[in-house]
Amino acid sequence: MASVDVGVALLGYGTVGASVSRMLAESGDEIERATGHRLRVIRALVRDTAKERSFPAADGVLTTDFAAIRDDPNINVVAEVMGGLEPAGGYVRELLRAGKPVVSANKQLVAREGAELFATASAAGVQLRFEASVCAAIPVVKVLRESLIATNVHRILGIVNGTTNFILSRMERGDSYADALAEAQELGYAEADPSDDVNGADAAAKMAILATVAFGSRVAIDEVETRGITEIEPAHVAAAADLGMVVRLVGIATLANEAVDVRVQPAFVARSHPLAAVDGAFNAVMLQGDAIREITLEGPGAGGTETASAVVADLVSVVGTAGTGFLQNDACWRELDRLDPNAWRSPFYVHLDVADRPGVLAHAASRLAAHEVSVAQLVQRLGDGQAALDLVLHEAPLGQVAAALAEISAFPEVLGRPFVAPVVSDRSL
Amino acid sequence: MASVDVGVALLGYGTVGASVSRMLAESGDEIERATGHRLRVIRALVRDTAKERSFPAADGVLTTDFAAIRDDPNINVVAEVMGGLEPAGGYVRELLRAGKPVVSANKQLVAREGAELFATASAAGVQLRFEASVCAAIPVVKVLRESLIATNVHRILGIVNGTTNFILSRMERGDSYADALAEAQELGYAEADPSDDVNGADAAAKMAILATVAFGSRVAIDEVETRGITEIEPAHVAAAADLGMVVRLVGIATLANEAVDVRVQPAFVARSHPLAAVDGAFNAVMLQGDAIREITLEGPGAGGTETASAVVADLVSVVGTAGTGFLQNDACWRELDRLDPNAWRSPFYVHLDVADRPGVLAHAASRLAAHEVSVAQLVQRLGDGQAALDLVLHEAPLGQVAAALAEISAFPEVLGRPFVAPVVSDRSL
Numbered sequence: 001m002a003s004v005d006v007g008v009a010l011l012g013y014g015t016v017g018a019s020v021s022r023m024l025a026e027s028g029d030e031i032e033r034a035t036g037h038r039l040r041v042i043r044a045l046v047r048d049t050a051k052e053r054s055f056p057a058a059d060g061v062l063t064t065d066f067a068a069i070r071d072d073p074n075i076n077v078v079a080e081v082m083g084g085l086e087p088a089g090g091y092v093r094e095l096l097r098a099g100k101p102v103v104s105a106n107k108q109l110v111a112r113e114g115a116e117l118f119a120t121a122s123a124a125g126v127q128l129r130f131e132a133s134v135c136a137a138i139p140v141v142k143v144l145r146e147s148l149i150a151t152n153v154h155r156i157l158g159i160v161n162g163t164t165n166f167i168l169s170r171m172e173r174g175d176s177y178a179d180a181l182a183e184a185q186e187l188g189y190a191e192a193d194p195s196d197d198v199n200g201a202d203a204a205a206k207m208a209i210l211a212t213v214a215f216g217s218r219v220a221i222d223e224v225e226t227r228g229i230t231e232i233e234p235a236h237v238a239a240a241a242d243l244g245m246v247v248r249l250v251g252i253a254t255l256a257n258e259a260v261d262v263r264v265q266p267a268f269v270a271r272s273h274p275l276a277a278v279d280g281a282f283n284a285v286m287l288q289g290d291a292i293r294e295i296t297l298e299g300p301g302a303g304g305t306e307t308a309s310a311v312v313a314d315l316v317s318v319v320g321t322a323g324t325g326f327l328q329n330d331a332c333w334r335e336l337d338r339l340d341p342n343a344w345r346s347p348f349y350v351h352l353d354v355a356d357r358p359g360v361l362a363h364a365a366s367r368l369a370a371h372e373v374s375v376a377q378l379v380q381r382l383g384d385g386q387a388a389l390d391l392v393l394h395e396a397p398l399g400q401v402a403a404a405l406a407e408i409s410a411f412p413e414v415l416g417r418p419f420v421a422p423v424v425s426d427r428s429l
Numbered sequence: 430m431a432s433v434d435v436g437v438a439l440l441g442y443g444t445v446g447a448s449v450s451r452m453l454a455e456s457g458d459e460i461e462r463a464t465g466h467r468l469r470v471i472r473a474l475v476r477d478t479a480k481e482r483s484f485p486a487a488d489g490v491l492t493t494d495f496a497a498i499r500d501d502p503n504i505n506v507v508a509e510v511m512g513g514l515e516p517a518g519g520y521v522r523e524l525l526r527a528g529k530p531v532v533s534a535n536k537q538l539v540a541r542e543g544a545e546l547f548a549t550a551s552a553a554g555v556q557l558r559f560e561a562s563v564c565a566a567i568p569v570v571k572v573l574r575e576s577l578i579a580t581n582v583h584r585i586l587g588i589v590n591g592t593t594n595f596i597l598s599r600m601e602r603g604d605s606y607a608d609a610l611a612e613a614q615e616l617g618y619a620e621a622d623p624s625d626d627v628n629g630a631d632a633a634a635k636m637a638i639l640a641t642v643a644f645g646s647r648v649a650i651d652e653v654e655t656r657g658i659t660e661i662e663p664a665h666v667a668a669a670a671d672l673g674m675v676v677r678l679v680g681i682a683t684l685a686n687e688a689v690d691v692r693v694q695p696a697f698v699a700r701s702h703p704l705a706a707v708d709g710a711f712n713a714v715m716l717q718g719d720a721i722r723e724i725t726l727e728g729p730g731a732g733g734t735e736t737a738s739a740v741v742a743d744l745v746s747v748v749g750t751a752g753t754g755f756l757q758n759d760a761c762w763r764e765l766d767r768l769d770p771n772a773w774r775s776p777f778y779v780h781l782d783v784a785d786r787p788g789v790l791a792h793a794a795s796r797l798a799a800h801e802v803s804v805a806q807l808v809q810r811l812g813d814g815q816a817a818l819d820l821v822l823h824e825a826p827l828g829q830v831a832a833a834l835a836e837i838s839a840f841p842e843v844l845g846r847p848f849v850a851p852v853v854s855d856r857s858l
Contacts, residue, residue: 023720027579033762034578036754131576137721139576146749147560147568147742149463150456274727277706279855291452291738292566292728298703299724309720313576320575320755325465327749333462426708 006037006319007074010044011091012082013053013062016105016132017044019308020079020315022055027312035319043069045082045091066091070098077318079311080104081132089113096120096128101322103314105132105307111205115218115332122330127318129327132310134206135160135283135301139313143297144213144287145327151289153214157424158251160206162281162301163190163197164229168247168266169280171237177230189281199228200249203264207251210285211262215255217336224251225263225341232266236419239351239390240268242379246276250424252346259339268349268392270425274298342399347376347423350405352389355413356382364389364408371404372396386415392423435466435748436503439473440520441511442491445534445561446473447484448737449508449744454484456741464748472498474511474520495520499527506747508740509533510561518542525549525557530751532743534561534736540634544647544761551759556747558756561739563635564589564712567728568742573642573716574756580718582643586853587680589635591710591730592619592626593658597676597695598709600666606659618710628657629678632693636680639714640691644684646765653680654692654770661695665848668780668819669697671808675705679853683773690768697778697821699854703727771828776805776852779834781818784842785811793818793837800833801825815844821852 008024010017021041024031032038041061049062066087069075078095080102082088089109095102097120104110110117110133121128131141135158144153159165166189170180181198184190196202204224211219229249240247250267254260269276274296278284283301288294300306321327354360361380368375377392393401405418437453439446450470453460461467470490478491495516498504507524509531511517518538524531526549533539539546539562550557560570564587573582588594595618599609610627613619625631633653640648658678669676679696683689698705703725707713712730717723729735750756783789790809797804806821822830834847 019720023579027581030578033758034574034756036757137576137580138724139572142576143568143572145463146746147566147571148738149459149745150452150741151566151738152456272706272708274706274708277701277703279701279703291448291734293732293735295567295726295728297724297726300722303722305720306722309577309580312579316578317575320750320753322753324749324751324753327463328465329462 006039006076007042007072008039008315009069009075009078010041011069011078011080011088013044013046013057014081015054015304016081016307016311018053018055019305020081020311021057023308023312031316035316037319039315039319043072043075045069070094070100075100077101077103077315079315080106081311083108085109085112092117093120096124096126099124099126101127101318103311103318104128104130105311107133107205107209111208111221114209114212118331122328125328127321127327129314129318130209131314132307134209135285135299136303136306137309138283138285138297138299138301139310140210140285140297141213142313142317143295144210148287148289148292151291153287153289154255155288156207156210156214156251156253157275157286158207158210159248159275159278159284160251160301161197161203161249162283163194164203164249165278166281167198168229168232168237168249171232171234172241172246174234176234177232198230200226200264203249203251207253207262207264211253211260213331214253214287215260215336216331216333217260218332219260219262223262223338225265227265229266236351243268243349243377243390243392244271245269245423246271248275250275250422252422254339254344256339259337261339261341261344265421267422267424270423273424273426275424342397342402344398345395346398347395347425348393348401349421349423350391350393351419352391352408353415354387354389355415356385356387357413360411360413361389363411367407368393368404371400373400373404435468435505436471436501437468437744438498438501438504438507439470440498440507440509440517442473442475442482442486443510444483444733445510445736445740447482448734449510449740450486451484452737452741460745464745466748468744468748472501472504474498499523499529504529506530506532506744508744509535510740512537514538514541521546522549525553525555528553528555530556530747532740532747533557533559534740536562536634536638540637540650543638543641547760551757554757556750556756558743558747559638560743561736563638564714564728564730565732565735566738567712567714567726567730568739569639569714569726570642571742571746572724572726573639577716577718577721580720582716582718583684584717585636585639585643585680585682586704586715587636587639588677588704588707588713589680589730590626590632590678591712592623593632593678594707595710596627597658597661597666597678600661600663601670601675603663605663606661627659629655629693632678632680636682636691636693640682640689642760643682643716644689644765645760645762646689647761648689648691652691652767654694656694658695665780672697672778672806672819672821673700674698674852675700677704679704681851683768684765685768688766688768690770690773694850696851696853699852702853702855704853771826771831773827774824775827776824776854777822777830778850778852779820779822780848781820781837782844783816783818784844785814785816786842789840789842790818792840796836797822797833800829802829802833
């Protein structure tokens, strides 16, 4: 097939944009071999055309005029690599309506306005791809939408925030939370303001996107039950180690009884579980489905070239499917209810501090039994006049566990509030 | 887009074929939503149309006449799920020449005749997809060909044989090789004749396919340096454990200096390495490339529905890219030399049994130093009159390590032959 030029425009020409531009130039032969087309960046929208760039654009490519991109019939596909909700969102909508396929690396935009953008793309009969918006180069969106189409993915487990993974890994070696965070900042894994990482908001945005794509129903970021890692203490990490587990910030998306539950929280992960092996700032996503049992994808979840690599893959995929109608459907094709959080089932870890007096254990055990929650593992450690109880509970509905713990906490011998975290394990608990 | 029927034919209607047929029927809505097409199995080639099937074909679908498939203009894509080199290979060639895209689940065929088949498909201007031929549902071929197109993958590490992974995992718990193999056979993870698994031939076929796709140059299965696990003893597994490692059958494909090396052998894998966490009969493939650092895909590497899931994904991808020219290039587009095996670099583990006499260690160290091989770690254990030396060597060319070991073995105090295995580790050794 004779080579045909495909005009590419970029919205934004920062680290990612310059990297995309460089990759399209340097891998032009590979892309042409696979697609039959030469992808050329012919316009890039910037605020300041005079600024220095790590990979300079060709003469005349940089522009400050969005309409010059939207209205140029020679531009066949646009990569949005500018970030932020506006003006990026407005631009993407205008481009889709103008019939231009869009590739977006914008996590906030897709997490907040994905459902509307998917509908806009579908109505316009063009593709919107967004691999780079979740976990950089890990091709989880492509695998969900193209490889697992007939497999009914009903559960996603994800370590989707590298900063918290790095901090919790470091705490295993005995570092305090504060020291681990400081090291993450020093190494560039955490921002000067790490709030969105450590409070779980970043992971919640990614899990919202993944759940939306996997289940075909909109999951708004505010519907993700989110708890960060700021309350995690060395004692929790040590307790996990005693049980053969590690503490990780885990996103869990569940489709059960035609209802959806998405949550992000510190979880106790068995060392033998694939997610426990995810190192430092890496990300991993485990997809569980009917035909495939489970497939896990792991890799760097951030980084300029990693993100650019996903943008380039999406551009190639848009070109490789042009005119076929493929993936022009609305990714949100149904409206599923939200699962009653009390009905969400998991094994759990519970820590209780109690006065070292007879009967406390019997009381706790009877309250759990009354709510049909059974104990898989129990470790009691004595301190001065008080005891620490570490419990691993068999899978049970969250509501029953919470009800039992409320009754247990009301017992005067129980000191402070119980600490509860889901357990992620290979063995069915 | 109005739904259009796409006629699908199957070559073979055994476990995988019946599963593909079932999935296309049960996931028809999902597939139509994504592609705009309804995929229908309208012909399936079998030897005996009267045989009972787990998912019976509709009336008139089963046929014993290959020409009825090749010459039917209503058949748009064919899935080869019959296995074996012939007649499957002849059928696939004829179909491609007749302009029909083919999806193959046939590892032996793609590993042995892939290069010719890719060229045939390219010349005919149709796609040949073969995701299911490697690691069942793990979408590694799609990720290599579509997601990592601009990323120059230069190294692949794979645990691509579930049987040996299961056996070696069991040996860590103290089982003998024979007991572990017997258990694998009992659980259905190993065939009655497990030769191709334990001698590495199965893994070699998969690594040959992966290397061919990743590097764009034909790697014949006979060019894969292959060593199985039959010589692995509990002592090796114990020595690995002492070093914080596990023994695994690892495939390593390397592109260095425009030359290719592919090998399958028992390796010592650091417990902290993602491949060490791959459990039992699961498979994992790690892809290392310029822009992505590394991406690891893990999942079930075998199974009827898992394989069928990959076939369905390929069928969907063929339909989703029809008429675009995408992936109609010859996947073997260059001819790379084979790397001189002596130039292949790795850290290594070495075990030596030596007489417990002064000077042996000094001798071994001096021979290694003479060949510029340096020692990262050394453990000496004394037995009755003899000693066992476990060495971890820093990364060095295989030729230099082999030369040093030949000189060391010639020393009369060295008993028997050294045991050598590459080390797979996160840390650069």
